[in-house]
Amino acid sequence: AQTVTQSQPEMSVQEAETVTLSCTYDTSESDYYLFWYKQPPSRQMILVIRQEAYKQQNATENRFSVNFQKAAKSFSLKISDSQLGDAAMYFCAYRVSGGSNYKLTFGKGTLLTVNP
Amino acid sequence: NAGVTQTPKFRILKIGQSMTLQCTQDMNHNYMYWYRQDPGMGLKLIYYSVGAGITDKGEVPNGYNVSRSTTEDFPLRLELAAPSQTSVYFCASSYERGYLYEQYFGPGTRLTVT
Numbered sequence: 001a002q003t004v005t006q007s008q009p010e011m012s013v014q015e016a017e018t019v020t021l022s023c024t025y026d027t028s029e030s031d032y033y034l035f036w037y038k039q040p041p042s043r044q045m046i047l048v049i050r051q052e053a054y055k056q057q058n059a060t061e062n063r064f065s066v067n068f069q070k071a072a073k074s075f076s077l078k079i080s081d082s083q084l085g086d087a088a089m090y091f092c093a094y095r096v097s098g099g100s101n102y103k104l105t106f107g108k109g110t111l112l113t114v115n116p
Numbered sequence: 117n118a119g120v121t122q123t124p125k126f127r128i129l130k131i132g133q134s135m136t137l138q139c140t141q142d143m144n145h146n147y148m149y150w151y152r153q154d155p156g157m158g159l160k161l162i163y164y165s166v167g168a169g170i171t172d173k174g175e176v177p178n179g180y181n182v183s184r185s186t187t188e189d190f191p192l193r194l195e196l197a198a199p200s201q202t203s204v205y206f207c208a209s210s211y212e213r214g215y216l217y218e219q220y221f222g223p224g225t226r227l228t229v230t
Binding site: 004033042043044045047050091093095102103104105106107108109 | 147149151156157158159160161164174175204206208210212217218219221223224226
């Protein structure tokens with residue numbers, strides 16, 4: 001079974017600094033997708049960034065980028081120029097490509113605090 | 117587009133009561149999902165549907181039932197509520213075709229069973 005592990009329950013960063021959140025996963029599949037979701041206190045799940053496993057290039061979305069290491073099964077999220085609005089719970093998620101069940105498997109989350 | 121909407125936002129149930137959590141999406145998505153999020157945990161899949169009339173179990177289906185009579189609606193039924201069902205429930209939808217696979221989430225329903 002696929003599992004997703006986020007080893008940092010909590011992280012903090014100073015405003016305008018850079019922070020990296022870690023995620024590792026376990027799968028026997030070769031084709032899959034990886035995601036980072038943000039959950040602010042409002043509880044809304046917001047997609048931050050996604051990565052297709054077949055792409056070697058790391059995904060970027062404005063201040064958010066990932067370091068995808070397929071052989072190491074690692075998928076970290078880097079937030080540059082951190083802003084107060086980035087404070088939230090961040091979840092790493094995995095899903096297989098193809099098949100009929102497109103469920104997301106989530107890690108337990110990392111609570112990010114941004115200090116002014 | 118309202119996206120994915122869920123009602124109610126909050127609910128307190130007594131043990132043994134039943135209720136239905138409503139979920140509606142207006143994006144014409146074929147796939148819909150129900151997840152639950154327990155404190156300090158990620159989301160776990162309860163049930164999912166690949167289209168109207170087709171549903172299947174996820175990781176934690178016990179104590180729940182679903183139906184999908186239309187593309188838009190995917191209600192989750194709790195029968196004989198138990199304290200272990202205290203959680204936040206999220207409905208999500210996606211359009212599974214090619215690169216269009218992102219899941220869109222509703223705002224969640226916080227359920228307490230006492």
